[in-house]
Amino acid sequence: xxxxxxxxxxxxxxxxxxxxxxxxxxxxxxxxxxxxxxxxxxxxxxxxxxxxxxxxxxxxxxxxxxxxxxxxxxxxxxxxxxxxxxxxxxxxxxxxxxxxxxxxxxxxxxxxxxxxxxxxxxxxxxxxxxxxxxxxxxxxxxxxxxxxxxxxxxxxxxxxxxxxxxxxxxxxxxxxxxxxxxxxxxxxxxxxxxxxxxxxxxxxxxxxxxxxxxxxxxxxxxxxxxxxxxxxxxxxxxxxxxxxxxxxxxxxxxxxxxxxxxxxxxxxxxxxxxxxxxxxxxxxxxxxxxxxx
Amino acid sequence: xxxxxxxxxxxxxxxxxxxxxxxxxxxxxxxxxxxxxxxxxxxxxxxxxxxxxxxxxxxxxxxxxxxxxxxxxxxxxxxxxxxxxxxxxxxxxxxxxxxxxxxxxxxxxxxxxxxxxxxxxxxxxxxxxxxxxxxxxxxxxxxxxxxxxxxxxxxxxxxxxxxxxxxxxxxxxxxxxxxxxxxxxxxxxxxxxxxxxxxxxxxxxxxxxxxxxxxxxxxxxxxxxxxxxxxxxxxxxxxxxxxxxxxxxxxxxxxxxxxxxxxxxxxxxxxxxxxxxxxxxxxxxxxxxxxxxxxxxxxxxxxxxxxxxxxxxxxxxxxxxxxxxxxxxxxxxxxxxxxxxxxxxxxxxxxxxxxxxxxxxxxxxxxxxxxxxxxxxxxxxxxxxxxxxxxxxxxxxxxxxxxxxxxxxxxxxxxxxxxxxxxxxxxxxxxxxxxxxxxxxxxxxxxxxxxxxxxxxxxxxxxxxxxxxxxxxxxxxxxxxxxxxxxxxxxxxxxxxxxxxxxxxxxxxxxxxxxxxxxxxxxxxxxxxxxxxxxxxxxxxxxxxxxxxxxxxxxxxxxxxxxxxxxxxx
Numbered sequence: 001x002x003x004x005x006x007x008x009x010x011x012x013x014x015x016x017x018x019x020x021x022x023x024x025x026x027x028x029x030x031x032x033x034x035x036x037x038x039x040x041x042x043x044x045x046x047x048x049x050x051x052x053x054x055x056x057x058x059x060x061x062x063x064x065x066x067x068x069x070x071x072x073x074x075x076x077x078x079x080x081x082x083x084x085x086x087x088x089x090x091x092x093x094x095x096x097x098x099x100x101x102x103x104x105x106x107x108x109x110x111x112x113x114x115x116x117x118x119x120x121x122x123x124x125x126x127x128x129x130x131x132x133x134x135x136x137x138x139x140x141x142x143x144x145x146x147x148x149x150x151x152x153x154x155x156x157x158x159x160x161x162x163x164x165x166x167x168x169x170x171x172x173x174x175x176x177x178x179x180x181x182x183x184x185x186x187x188x189x190x191x192x193x194x195x196x197x198x199x200x201x202x203x204x205x206x207x208x209x210x211x212x213x214x215x216x217x218x219x220x221x222x223x224x225x226x227x228x229x230x231x232x233x234x235x236x237x238x239x240x241x242x243x244x245x246x247x248x249x250x251x252x253x254x255x256x257x258x259x260x261x262x263x264x265x266x267x268x269x270x271x272x273x274x275x276x277x278x279x280x281x282x283x284x285x286x287x288x289x290x291x292x293x
Numbered sequence: 294x295x296x297x298x299x300x301x302x303x304x305x306x307x308x309x310x311x312x313x314x315x316x317x318x319x320x321x322x323x324x325x326x327x328x329x330x331x332x333x334x335x336x337x338x339x340x341x342x343x344x345x346x347x348x349x350x351x352x353x354x355x356x357x358x359x360x361x362x363x364x365x366x367x368x369x370x371x372x373x374x375x376x377x378x379x380x381x382x383x384x385x386x387x388x389x390x391x392x393x394x395x396x397x398x399x400x401x402x403x404x405x406x407x408x409x410x411x412x413x414x415x416x417x418x419x420x421x422x423x424x425x426x427x428x429x430x431x432x433x434x435x436x437x438x439x440x441x442x443x444x445x446x447x448x449x450x451x452x453x454x455x456x457x458x459x460x461x462x463x464x465x466x467x468x469x470x471x472x473x474x475x476x477x478x479x480x481x482x483x484x485x486x487x488x489x490x491x492x493x494x495x496x497x498x499x500x501x502x503x504x505x506x507x508x509x510x511x512x513x514x515x516x517x518x519x520x521x522x523x524x525x526x527x528x529x530x531x532x533x534x535x536x537x538x539x540x541x542x543x544x545x546x547x548x549x550x551x552x553x554x555x556x557x558x559x560x561x562x563x564x565x566x567x568x569x570x571x572x573x574x575x576x577x578x579x580x581x582x583x584x585x586x587x588x589x590x591x592x593x594x595x596x597x598x599x600x601x602x603x604x605x606x607x608x609x610x611x612x613x614x615x616x617x618x619x620x621x622x623x624x625x626x627x628x629x630x631x632x633x634x635x636x637x638x639x640x641x642x643x644x645x646x647x648x649x650x651x652x653x654x655x656x657x658x659x660x661x662x663x664x665x666x667x668x669x670x671x672x673x674x675x676x677x678x679x680x681x682x683x684x685x686x687x688x689x690x691x692x693x694x695x696x697x698x699x700x701x702x703x704x705x706x707x708x709x710x711x712x713x714x715x716x717x718x719x720x721x722x723x724x725x726x727x728x729x730x731x732x733x734x735x736x737x738x739x740x741x742x743x744x745x746x747x748x749x750x751x752x753x754x755x756x757x758x759x760x761x762x763x764x765x766x767x768x769x770x771x772x773x774x775x776x777x778x779x780x781x782x783x784x785x786x787x788x789x790x791x792x793x794x795x796x797x798x799x800x801x802x803x804x805x806x807x808x809x810x811x812x813x814x815x816x817x818x819x820x821x822x823x824x825x826x827x828x829x830x831x832x833x834x835x836x837x838x839x840x841x842x843x844x845x846x847x848x849x850x851x852x853x854x855x856x857x858x859x860x861x862x863x
Contacts, residue, residue: 192672193666264474
């Protein structure tokens with residue numbers, strides 16, 4: 001018997017429930033900061049244009065490259081778009097594509113990993129060798145090749161990003177499934193004639209939720225970075241559509257001419273949001289990794 | 294208690310352990326928990342004090358406090374004096390000079406108490422050199438002597454073994470060798486035999502008894518097993534909710550308990566019926582066996598793995614369970630009893646032989662038919678935590694078999710059935726919305742039982758359903774199964790290592806050893822007057838909670854072993 005940190009007898013225990021999930025999350029200061037930052041970023045991108053309406057479609061070369069002023073708080077870019085408005089406009093793409101691609105990657109990985117781990121044997125071996133092969137090829141390389149052949153729109157970008165980044169979640173979920181599949185409750189389920197679909201959807205996936213949710217947040221952060229990479233290399237969305245990566249890329253030519261307002265805002269936006277989402281993932285891990293699960 | 298016994302226990306040499314008004318509380322996420330609330334204990338040289346109680350009573354906390362080993366969130370008050378040194382409030386340096394030198398500890402699980410990557414001789418030598426200035430070679434030689442003292446055969450070569458090369462019993466002997474390496478005056482043994490089989494348990498208790506008598510070591514024995522108490526202790530302290538409710542000589546406490554709680558505890562302990570020497574064998578009518586065969590194993594063999602690494606788990610196992618009957622499957626760890634139960638459930642396919650469930654050969658039924666057959670089985674497994682999916686509430690858990698096999702059932706019907714079956718296992722209907730983690734071990738096992746019975750099965754397979762529970766809870770859970778069996782008439786295959794429970798609960802018994810059936814027959818015959826040597830040894834090793842009877846049984850067991858019927862165990 002080990003030292004009872006919490007005695008087993010519920011009669012002695014003041015409350016049988018641990019701290020609530022919300023309290024656990026709030027205890028992680030960094031995660032709370034992350035949540036606030038992401039919430040502000042969403043408000044900024046989606047509600048900001050209401051307070052600061054700008055024209056992001058028409059070019060106006062007569063007011064190109066203006067430094068920050070009262071009328072243009074962050075100045076204008078090389079074709080005369082208001083930079084603050086563009087930051088909102090580009091942020092929509094970055095956030096939406098990042099979220100959608102991250103969720104897609106997690107869902108695909110979750111299904112692939114849980115089926116492989118649950119089936120075991122040669123099915124598992126074949127499915128996981130596919131994953132190994134995928135991981136062996138750098139995601140960025142696949143991205144570059146695909147987007148060089150086919151200029152993607154937003155949906156296309158989500159599909160490409162999602163389908164190159166499901167490999168890591170698949171591995172994580174498979175490992176979780178392996179440890180869950182010999183639990184007594186799954187043995188009991190098999191003994192009383194429960195099917196495989198029920199085992200996976202009702203027991204294995206709900207019990208892997210901590211792994212899945214944490215993986216999902218990191219996938220979203222990764223996807224936002226990937227969008228930025230691809231767009232930075234000029235292979236993302238085509239103008240006038242833009243995102244933070246494309247803005248960085250466009251601003252790079254101005255790096256040595258002192259037009260800092262073209263580089264620093266989108267750069268900081270990417271760093272801040274990616275950091276914030278990672279912090280949220282960290283906080284969610286605290287919530288789900290409760291003892292007794 | 295008479296004044297004479299009080300005087301007797303307070304006379305004699307100074308105690309090696311003196312605990313006064315010990316208070317321990319833990320600060321946790323959910324507030325402060327008072328685990329120990331004012332405990333007084335004394336252990337004199339050469340004396341064994343058993344600290345008994347159920348889980349959560351605080352007995353292990355007292356043991357850990359004695360060694361200054363409590364977790365960081367513990368606050369300790371009162372006095373603990375070990376061999377003259379005060380432990381409460383001592384700093385880490387002072388504690389180190391007590392631990393392993395004045396007092397040493399034997400843990401429950403020998404597999405985790407030893408370093409898996411260090412040879413056992415070196416581990417013992419390290420303990421010696423921690424406290425005494427010995428050259429490495431001398432310490433190693435001393436380690437070999439210690440291994441000899443704890444009864445490890447061929448200690449010179451065994452001292453170079455790694456823990457994984459030893460059996461559980463041998464590992465526990467090594468842990469004991471480490472504990473006595475510096476001739477401590479106090480030995481704290483926390484459930485030292487709980488992880489071991491009964492035959493090994495008997496040997497370990499014999500060893501501890503010998504060592505304590507030889508060197509006058511005081512022993513603080515923490516245990517929940519009243520048989521072990523009767524076998525080994527001189528005095529007993531009964532703990533309940535952080536307090537000692539009764540202390541006294543073992544004969545007094547176990548035979549004439551004064552406190553209400555002690556009485557309840559002792560009444561709940563299943564007692565092995567034993568044939569005392571000279572008494573006439575109890576004539577029990579052979580139970581009539583004319584029901585249909587619910588499950589039937591014929592010459593079943595099971596192998597795990599392939600080729601050279603294959604392990605023969607079962608060899609030529611044949612038994613059946615008939616309608617309405619309860620069959621006990623007993624044996625020590627590795628005997629194959631759980632594998633046999635899994636074969637009966639159709640979870641493990643036999644390499645040879647045939648399994649019939651409700652009269653249908655399992656190897657000749659299709660997937661769909663087999664699923665249908667399985668709706669007639671209920672399963673309860675040992676681990677109350679692992680058996681229930683923590684992400685579901687009680688209502689969902691109990692309803693799951695209905696969702697699988699009664700898909701057309703309406704929601705209201707399903708809820709009604711769940712409420713009915715929860716009521717049958719004596720859980721309040723309000724529990725449907727509770728999560729498993731909010732329930733105690735006994736309540737969880739009732740939920741498992743409710744889930745097993747919700748389809749009104751013809752066969753209940755219970756694999757050690759009460760082994761993880763306290764005795765008082767165990768009794769209540771077994772009563773529920775028994776009562777429902779009478780009402781519903783299902784057959785029961787009951788796997789257990791506890792002979793007393795099986796004797797009490799089952800009509801017939803199958804004794805297994807090393808994957809084979811040793812003998813089978815009616816419980817009243819097989820477990821009272823066994824025909825095989827192995828069963829006889831198994832029965833002789835079970836300690837009974839009556840100190841006087843147990844002393845006679847110990848002597849009888851020694852005779853049995855000396856008579857040459859040695860059974861290699863562990």
